[in-house]
Amino acid sequence: xxxxxxxxxxRALLADQFADPGAPRISTALLLLHIRTGKEELRLxxxxxxxxxxxxxxxWKSEGDHGPFAIxxxxxxxxxxxxxxxxxxxxxxxxxxxxxxxxPTGQIGWAVNGLDTEAEAGA
Numbered sequence: 001x002x003x004x005x006x007x008x009x010x011r012a013l014l015a016d017q018f019a020d021p022g023a024p025r026i027s028t029a030l031l032l033l034h035i036r037t038g039k040e041e042l043r044l045x046x047x048x049x050x051x052x053x054x055x056x057x058x059x060w061k062s063e064g065d066h067g068p069f070a071i072x073x074x075x076x077x078x079x080x081x082x083x084x085x086x087x088x089x090x091x092x093x094x095x096x097x098x099x100x101x102x103x104p105t106g107q108i109g110w111a112v113n114g115l116d117t118e119a120e121a122g123a
Contacts, residue, residue, distance in 0.1 A: 006080035011115060013076060014044075017069050024059040027116040031077040032096060032109040041107070042070050042077075047116070081110050089114045 014026045024046035032041040042062040048055035062070040080090075093109040 006076055006082075006084050007112075009076045010073070010080060010112060013069065013072055014115060025116050026059070027114065028056055029073065029077055029112045029115060030093070030109055031074060031081075031112075032093075032107040034105070034107050036106050040066075040074055042066075042073050077110060077112055080112055086114075 010029060014029075018024060018026060024044075026044050027047050028045040030043040030045065032043065033039075034041070040062075043058050044060040045056035046059045048057050066074065090113055091111040093107075093111055096105045096107040096109065097103065098105050
């Protein structure tokens with residue numbers, strides 16, 4: 001049985017899902033956990049059009065029941081979090097504020113950053 005490193009698996013899943021020439025270049029995967037319900041939500045971000053470092057736009061998020069892609073991504077993020085966490089690149093998100101209501105959502109999360117730049121550098 002061959003296993004794939006968690007970060008490489010994340011990149012492979014993204015490359016397969018976003019293979020079309022016009023597809024967004026995913027830079028960050030954010031896995032959110034609602035602390036009251038245990039429900040997970042996946043959000044994928046691409047660099048914003050303004051090109052400013054750190055500016056990203058959410059281009060995909062899981063809603064309702066998770067499909068196979070979302071389930072595979074969630075599993076890969078948990079694996080990455082447990083086996084390949086990069087303290088200088090990745091982030092633990094303690095509490096999320098709704099951009100609509102400006103109130104806490106009751107979620108915590110894990111952001112896997114640099115998924116596009118490291119892939120370009122061959123990591």
